[in-house]
Amino acid sequence: MHAGRLLYPVVLFCITSWTVVAQDGSDEFTTPGRPTTTRRTTPGCMTEPNISNAIITTNSPTLFTTVNITCREGFRMTQILSCDSDNLKYEDTECRPVECPLNPVIRNGDLTFAIGSRVIGVKYNFRCKRPFTKQGRGGTIICNTCGEWETDITCVGPCQFQEVGCQGFPPGYAPIVKTREYSRTACETSCNNNPRCTTWSFLEYRCKLYTSPVIMVIGGSLTRAKCQQLCAFNRRCLSVVSTPTECALFDKRQLETSRGATGLNFYYSKIDEDCE
Incomplete structure (x- = not known):
């Protein structure tokens, strides 16, 4: 005890960012004295958030x-x-x-086993439904980094065509240039030198140059089935025009072009692009 002095027990609370650095250990001080043994500290979070992965x-x-x-x-x-x-x-x-959807959609195909894990990188085998066949080697579906199922091949079936009910050849079928050349090589060279030319035909010493949407013109007598078969073998081909003297392949459908030409045609378009 300190004779002649009034003593008070005190508890010190520092304001934010301040802390006590020294005291006399008695937890007491005399009035009117004030504690001054404080220093500024750096406030903040002592630990980082704990989040797995x-x-x-x-x-x-x-x-x-x-x-x-x-x-x-x-x-x-x-x-x-x-x-x-x-x-x-x-x-x-x-x-x-990240997980892929529960039920993957495989066009014209089915899984050989039930889906278990759906995390990124997991693979499953699938088979094509009849009469579809695998286009390419493989036959697996994988959960990619975007959380989407992705197949390494497609299941394709025989190409089927439907007749388009319209009159007139599609615009672009008429050749942009007609010239008389003495050889197929000269006709091909003319097409290569024309930036608009996409394909050419050479028949009876007459060279014809074509532009989009025409991708191939075969002269001569071809049956409709043969003309469609040529389109089936060409992945770019979406439709054909078959005439008694020519077979023309297009990379567009009739509905994607305007109608402006006149004359009768035999126009057919692929029902399904994924076919062979």
Whole structure:
């Protein structure tokens, strides 16, 4: 005890960013004295957030510092809101595995086994439905990094054509140039030197140059079935015009072109582009 002096027990609380650095150990001081043994500290978060499968980037854990959270490859960030006593409450941020949809869609094909895991990189085998066949080697479907199923090949069937009910050849079928050449080589050279030319035909010493949407013209007597077969073998071909003297292949359908020409034609378009 200190005779002749009134003593008071005190508890010191520092304001934000300040802390006590020294005291006499008695937890007492005399009036009107004031404690002065304080110093400024750096406030902030002492620990980083604990989030599994995440990369956390920050310069320092000081007050008002921004922390960047990035999920590792194969994971996607989720933030859940819940309703608690009429208030919205944020749940902890999570990095959850990216998964593909439950039921993958395989055009003209079926899985050989039931789907189990759906995480990135998982693969399953599939087979083509009859009468479709595999176009290329393989036959697997994989969950890609975007969370989408992706097949390595397609299932294709025999090409089928439908007759288009219209009159007149599609615009672009008429040749842009008609010249008399002495050889097929000279005709081909003329097409190569014309920036608009997409294909050419040479019949009876007459060279014809064509532009889009024509991709091939075969002169001579070809049956309709043979003309369609040529289109089936050409992946770019979407429709054909068959006449007694020529077979023309197009990379567009009749509906994609305007109608302006006159005359009768036999015009057919592919029903399904994925065919052979």
